[in-house]
Each structure stands twice: as C-alpha cells, then as structure tokens.
Amino acid sequence: MFKDEAKIYVRSGDGGNGCISFLREKYKPKGGPDGGDGGRGGDVIIRASVHCSTLLELIRRRKLVARNGESGKGKKCTGRSADDLVIEVPIGTIIRDDAGELVADLTEHGCEIAVVKGGKGGRGNVHFATSTHQTPREAEAGQKGEDKNLHLDLKLIADVGLVGFPNAGKSTLLSRVSAAKPKIADYPFTTLEPQLGIAELLEYKTLVIADIPGLIEGAHKGIGLGDRFLRHIERTRTLLYVLEMTPDQEKTPKESLEILQKELRSHSKVLSEKPYLIAASKMDIPGSEDVYEALSKEFDQKIYKISSVTGQGLKELLFGLFESAQNSKNNEESK
Template sequence: MFVDVAKIYVKAGDGGHGCVSFRREKYVPFGGPDGGDGGRGGDVIFKVDPNMRTLLDFKYQKKYEAQRGENGGTNNKFGKDGEDLIIKVPAGTVIKDAESGRIMADLVDEGQEFVVCKGGRGGRGNSRFATPTRQAPNFAEPGMPGEERWVTLELKLLADVGLIGFPNVGKSTILSMVTGAKPKIANYHFTTLTPNLGVVDMQGIKSFVLADIPGLIEGAHEGVGLGIDFLRHVERTKVLIHVIDASGIEGRDPIDDFYKINEELKLYSEKLSKKPQVVVANKCDIPGSEENVKRLREELSKHGIEVFEVSAATNKGLKEVMFYVSNMLDNIVEEKEDYEVYVPEEKRFTYTIRRDDDGSYVIEGSFVDRLLLSVNIYDSESLKYFHKALEKRGIIEELKKMGIQDGDLVRMNDFEFEFVE
C-alpha cells in the first residue's frame, strides 16, 4: 500500500526529577545534602532511511514518545539521560507542524536528521541549593517537560522527470518500456492509483529517475479524481513529460488536453506550471493520429515546446525522447526549494494574578505549577526559597501594586497563605 500523508503525535522525554537526600554515614551524624540531578529526557528525531518508500508505518502507529530521564539519586548520583527516539522516514518527507501547517523540515538526503521535539532538562538535586545560609535544603527541582506536538508528514517523490497527462494516455506503458518498473497496466481510467518510479538506464543516455504520476483531470487542484493527492509528487521534478493521446479515440482534442492539464498545474502551483515540458504525442500507430500531431506541433511551437511522435505499445520513438530529456536535465540549474521555516515559540513559565470574588488573590499558571512541585511547604528552608522565588519573579511587587494588604489571602492551586509584608 502506498501511503504519502500521515499525521502523528510526537513527545520528547520529560527530564528526571532532582533528588532530596542527605549523607548518612557512620561518624557523620549531620551530613550535608547529596541529592543528585535528574537526567535529560530523550529527543524525538526524524531520520531518512533509504530503504523506506512510503509512510505506511505511520498508518498503524500514531503516537511516538521518547524515554524520560531517570531521577537523581543519593550520593550526588545523576539520573541517566533518556534515550533519543529515532523515527525513520523515506527520502522526500516534508515535516509540518499540524497546528499551523508550517514546514519544519524537508528531508531529502540519505541519513539526514531533524530534531522535531527536544527532551526536557533534568531537575537539580537538593545539593545544588545548598548555600552558607541554607545548609540543609529539603527540596529539589522537578524535571522539565519534554516538547510535544502533532506533526503532518508528506512524502514527495524524488524524481528527476515526471510523466503527466490525462488518464489512459499511456504513461504507465512508457514507464514500463524505458525502465525496469512494472506498473499495473490496463485499458481503463485510473489503472494507476499510486505513483510509480523507475530509473531510465539506456545505452548512450545518462540515467535519471522517472515517475509516473496518476492521471490528472479537470478540478484536480481541488481534489477531483486522484489529482490533489499526487500533484505534490510533481513538485520536485525538474522536467515534465506531458503525454497526450494523439489518436483522439476517446473523443478528446489533444490541444485542448494540453491546455487543460497545464491549467490544473497552474492552479495548484504557479511554480509547477513553469517547469520545462516535453510533449509526447502517444498512440501514433493508430490511424488518424497524423493530423493531430501536425496540429499539436503548430500550436506548441508558439510556446517553444518540442513534440515527439511515439508509440509506447511498439516502443517507437521513446529512446529519442529519453535522450532529449537527459540533455535537458544537464542544462537545468537546480533551484533549492524555498519555504518559510517553522520556528516554534519559546516556551516560558508564565503566571497570571486575579482577584477572586471572596477578595483573595489567585496566582495561576505554569510557573506556579513548577514552583509548587519544587517546594516542601512543611520545611522552613524550603519556604524561604519559595518566598525568594516569588520575589525574584516580581510577583510580590505585582501584588503590592494591586493593593494587597497584610493578612490578605493568596491562593496558588491548592496552597494558601496569608500575605505579610
């Protein structure tokens, strides 16, 4: 099964918690703090695997989490860092932030890596909080949470040349004739349901990768037929071989077909419509095709587009097309795909202060959550650190500006205390 789009949840490992511990040794009745730091959480990393061809693996597994860091230990033992989670993807995978739709990374080279979520930092153990005036801190830091997000993976085939055109014009037959690929071929529309790749390797021709893109129809850029699902696979190609049925046996006009397909390319992407094209007038072994080929050449000469007369069924004219396209590739300067890189917002521990109906002051937010996890409210040294943290963050000053008075109640989650100047 060919899967080229997937949406998954990824989460880096949380940092391990710092340890609260004191030396307990013989002949050392009042040992100092020796709690170690927690380990760092593992990152989530996407890595290109040359053996993968689709995003099928992500159809069955949607959730990926890296290992959390171990908690710190006694005797100043640091917790072990969590292992990074490496997620393998095929070359050509574009990683997007699912919420904003912005591109985070475009992985095209073998072994290329991208850290999509960074692991949380480990919390500091109580030995880190010892000072000349605070010799027995009975508190430690909790580990920082790892980053998490939903991401969308899109696979865009890495092909030098793309075969485009209406359904049933002979694209798959051409691919099978000039490469070792064996696509499913039958005489009805949408035989090809997935893109197929092959390597053109003919004598006297510099080899290149050729992709058969499933047939486009009017409205493809809006999702009609199979169009929008596979138009993305044309985006990376350098040259387009536009296959047209010159016989007209299905009642369509070849010139009209040319303009309709190019209109779909333009509506999907202006850049795509400007890619160099070669037109292949196929099914020229069918009587009556000569007049259509003549008309095509006259019309497309206005655009400087070369028209080749071929018969994919008998292999007539295909080598000439491939030779011409190979020379075109040599003269094309590859442009690096330009896109606005997604920059994640810097996560900060924040808080808000509001006045409740009962007159108390309520302080909420991620800063409060983290601070309360660090504090042992039953320990005097820990409470001193708590007050200093509020003062350093500017919360005490902000409460004063809001008019707080001695004896007013302050509530932080489940913890309440009376304000004293």
C-alpha cells in the same frame, strides 16, 4: 499502500528528578549530601530516509512519545538519559505545525530535525550544599517535555514528472525504462498512487521519474482522482506530457495537451512555469503516424515519437529528459 498525508501528536520525554540523598558509610557518619542529577528526557526527531516511501506507518501510529529520563540516585549517580525517539519519513516530507507554519522541509537523505526537545534533568541535593547549609534537603524536579500536533505532507522529489490522461501509456513507459512495476491494464485509473522509477542512461547518468495518476478535465475541482496527486510534480525539474496517438479519439492530442496544461495552471503557478517535453505515445498502433503528423504541425518544439511496446524512441527521449532536467537544475542553482 501509498499515503502522502499524516497528522501526528509528538511529545518529548520529561527530565528525571534530582535525588535527595546523604552519604552513609562506616567512618563517615556525616558524609554530607550525595544526591545525583536526573537524566535528560528523549527528543523526538523526524529524519528523512531513502528506506521509507510512505507515511502509512504514521497514520497507523498517530501518537509518538519519547521516554522520560531516570531520576538521580545516591552516591552522586546521575540518572540515565532517555534515548531519542527517531521517526523515519520519506524524502520530500514537509512538516507544519497546528498554525500551518513550516517546521521543516526534509529534501535529502539523512536530513533531520528535533521537533520537540526532551526536558533537562533536575539537580540533586549535592548542588545545594554551602558552608552554612551543609545538609540540604532540596533537589530540583526534572523539566517537563514539550508536545506538538504536526501535519506531515509528502511531495515526491523526482527529475521528471509524467503527465497525461488515463491510459495514455505513462505506466507502460515507466515500466519499460526503469525497474518500477506499476499496475497496467486497459481501463482508466489503473494507477491509483504515484510511482517512482530510476532510469539508467549511462554510467553515473540516471533519471528519477514519477508517474502521477492520470488527470482528467476538471481534476482541480475534484473530478476523477482530483488534484490530490498534483503536489508530487511540484518538485520535479521537468515535465513530460504523454499524449496518445491512437486514431479516432474523442479529443485530438492538441486538445488533450491544452486541457492538461490548464489543470496544472489551475492547481499551481509553479507547475505552469516548469519546462516540459512532449511525447507521442503508442506509435506502434496503425494510423498513429497520421495523428502524429497532424500534431507536429501545431507545434514548433520537438515532439518525441515513442512506443513502449517496441522501444521506439525511448533512448532519445531519456537523453532529452536528462538534458532538460540538468538545465532546470543549473537554473535553480544560479538563482
């Protein structure tokens, strides 16, 4: 089950208390103070990992508390510091606090942040001895840990975002060019959660493709599946509009494209400014060629003719997407 939002409570560990102790050994009747320091409390660390794909675990387990440090002991023994509590989240997770302020944006594998720091251990009485105060009976208490309420928001990171109406052929396309296995059926909204696939073009050339659940007109107002999943294409480098070429549709492919672009503009200005390609899907269906010819007259840019059933045009499309994504990446790096 895919989950892309979670609210959690995190608390770091308290530091251990310092120890009040005096040395008692044979031949050392007045050995002096030997109370050790307390150990440090554990931090709570959130780390991005390729091995995690959803926030579901954090929805089930909303309260995460690190262990406390151990108290100091006699013979100047320091209490054991607690291990940090590490929480793994998917790459692309954004962390915000209660006030909505950005805490971290974890965009790469291994990126991490200590969202709350463990308390320091208190000093034992050995630190309070002086020439005039040789039997100190005081020690420090360990510092308390910190706590926070956090909101986690997952935005998938991909090179290409597939955009289209339900049953436009996005899932079939993804399954054909990658090892992803999205649900495919002949009814709307078969894809109820974003799907990621990796397409291999040549050695060292790959594309991460995100299939976003189908949009319909009014999605930005909550109609259909609404705009819940549009956040996942905000990070994509390029978009692919998948338009169905089946004859006798209620809307022409051009009208479908205009509706899709309007929904993206209504959701975010960022989406409306992204580079995009257009794919004419289901070209294996009789009559699709006529629909394609009518569409191609409406646009100056190249429209890729594809069929996920026969494999027509898929290789050419992937190379076109790779070039578009690379150009977008270069533009990002030059800014």
